[in-house]
Amino acid sequence: MSMAVVGMIAGMALGFAGWFGGFGAFLLVAALGAVGFVAGRFLDGDLELGDFFRLRDDRRDRRR
Template sequence: MSMAVVGMITGMALGFAGYFGGFGAFLLVAALGATGFVAGRLVEGDLDPGDFFRGRGRDDDRRR
């Protein structure tokens, strides 16, 4: 499935949540969608869990 189709489905889901459930439902659907996106990227191997916990100090510059 292309990213355009995924984006369209996500937008429609957020639109329905906002229309029928209000702003709180919109935020809940957006947060759960972002969590699912990150989990999917982790499972596929496109994202390393260490990317979230690694500092931005001088140690990162030495590794390159």
Template sequence: MSRDVLGLVVGMALGFAGWFGGFGAFLLVAALGTAGFVAGRFLEHGGDLRELLASRDRGGL
């Protein structure tokens, strides 16, 4: 799936959450989406916690 389509899906999910659930649901979906992204990136790149923290300290993630 391309990044454009993924961005569209995420945007639509956040829009639906905001429309039907209010601002609290919007924030919950955004937070869980961020947690899922970080977990997926962590697992995709080998799962070494030291590398994840080191890349965060250098400004990249």
């Protein structure tokens, strides 16, 4: 599935949550979507737990 389709589905889910549940439901769906996205990237191996705790200078040195 392409990222465009995934983005469209996420946008539709947020739209339905905002329409039927109000702004609070919109924020809840957006927050849970972000948590799910990070968890999925972590399980796929694209992220490591240490990436969240490194200092900004450490990340620059690692990329060089």
